[in-house]
Amino acid sequence: MRAHVQEIVFDCAGPAALVRFWSGLLGGDPVDRGDDWSYVDPPDFVRLAFQRVPEDKSAKNRVHLDLEVPDPSRAADEALRSGAVRVGGLVTDEQGSFQVMRDPEGNEFCFVTG
Template sequence: MRAHVQEIVFDCADPAGLVRFWAELLGGDPVNRSPDWSYVEPPGFVRIAFQQVPEGKAVKNRVHLDLEVPEVSAAADEAIPLGAARVGGVVTDEQGSFQVMRDPEGNEFCFVTG
């Protein structure tokens, strides 16, 4: 059996707020299906959904998204007014560069080049 990714789901406190952030970052229209479930379908990518859970984020994500961009620092600068935060500085090696970021609820993701 082979499966395919239908959507990626983030647990969160505020689905409607978080979907707006990710829709601004990746494109697509935010959809609020119910008070505890929202999603966005970014162009060229699978649906990203947000489900409300009672507990807050406690540790680093075990899985995160790497988002390819033309220039890491410029992408980070554009994401910060949307509610993102940098984690450390830009890392560059022979494979390219990356910047670890957090979304408004603290979920890590990276801007990458290479």
């Protein structure tokens, strides 16, 4: 039996706010199913869901999303205006470039070129 990814779920404190941040980055219309659960279906991507949990984020994510963009620096500048935080500087090597970011609740993600 093979499984497929139905959705990626982020634990968070504010599902309604966080879904709007991510829908701004990836597209799609944010949906609030209640105070504790929101989701977005970005075009050409799996659903991202946001579930309210009582505990704060306390460590670095063990999994993060790499978002391919033409220009990581420009994408980072735009994301900053929506509440993201830049982590370190742009890294460039023979594989391309990436910029580490955090969403408004501290979840890490990267803007990358390939």
